[in-house]
Amino acid sequence: MDSSTRSEHDLIGDREVPADVYWGVHTLRALENFPITGIPIEGSPYLVEALVGVKQAAATANHELGLLDDERFEAIRDACEQIRAGALHDQFIVDVIQGGAGTSTNMNANEVIANLALENLGHPKGDYTRLHPNEHVNLSQSTNDVYPTAIKIAIIMATKSLLEAMAVLEESFARKADEFHDVLKMGRTQLQDAVPMTLGQEFRTYSLMIGEDRARLxxxxxxxxxxNLGATAIGTQLNAPAGYVQSACTHLAEITDLPLVPAVDLIEATQDCGAFVQLSGTLKRVAVKLSKICNDLRLLSSGPRAGLNEINLPAVQAGSSIMPGKVNPVIPEVVNQVAFQIIGHDVTVSMAAEAGQLQLNAFEPVICYSLSAGLSRLREAILVLASRCVDGITANRELLRSEVANSIGLVTALNPYIGYAAATEVAKEALATGRGVAELILERELLPAATLDEILRPESLANLAPRPEPPHVTDDISTV
Incomplete structure (x- = not known):
């Protein structure tokens, strides 16, 4: 050994660890064993903060119950507070996907906290006789209650951040709905002309869809x-003192400012991943509906000459290296791709939850990664969609007005006034000749001009204002 390393020991044997790092031999072995994604857990700051918060709550409970002396408790607490404030996140280096049900992540946290605490006490890193990662930092704990608890806290925090972003997008669509409230257009079903509506109604729907999913999430x-903090290995609370479960949970709730409660049955809670499956399914729902909205935006803005061209998305970059002047709907496209990935992550979460055996699920690392990645990426995608796309959308008002005037779909609004058979004949002639529906109605003297004008008012067509009463239809069968 030289001054650039320190020697650490575990059940496999002795290893040299770089002298200046805060992690130790367990983290080193995990670094060697799991070169899987290249993404360390430091890339999930919510998880790092949650892990350290759990350790601080555990130390506080152990001190309160007389298991941890004042000096060690204060050193662990202070180290945890430093890390939660942003220190040493770069020392959390194990891969996000790992074998061992999260043991490597727990060991990484234990070692970093222990060595920072030792340094604060004036002792060298690795001097575990004075303060030990497992004996003291991990006291009354197991990976099997620490890791699931930390995952839940991290995902709660990430979900809160996503919910805030969804509120931004909901409001962005709502503002556009107000802006476009008087823009009449044709609604479509199965990509065919249906009946008139306003562009404001269309965008209001998007706002409501986001709001509804925000509530479900x-x-x-x-x-x-x-x-399940305090469950220890399998939920039987082995090696946790009486009173520890409630004490640790209470302190963790104070540290995180979350309404955390101990599970009713810790054995069940230690093996059950149902809450993750539920959240993942709801996140998939958000992704699916958001992707549908982005499909609509791309379709409505298609063209500009050979597509629908009803709305204009902001031009944010050149669209082609060969076609001058081409601009693509790149913001909706990137959101689509994030949605596709989240849908795939939901399958991963489902399979991982199903694959757990007996008293523990060993696959929570991939559940954590899948949910965390999905929540983070969807948040960023939503904020980009709001600021770089939706906020700048404009409507091609004249084109939309002319499309309504020339649409065969107008005959649907006239059914109650001229009857289905007459409306069908008008539609057929309009299609065959290219003439307007209103023109043919007047030519056939099916309605007075004043009545037709009233029926075809934008407010009437979009059902935003009362329409003229249709002719009375008798219920007397003898007159038929």
């Missing part, structure tokens, strides 16, 4: 507030 995340 808020409901799903509440399930994660039940934690």
């Amino acid at each position: 808020g409901e799903a995340v509440m399930l994660l507030h039940e934690i």
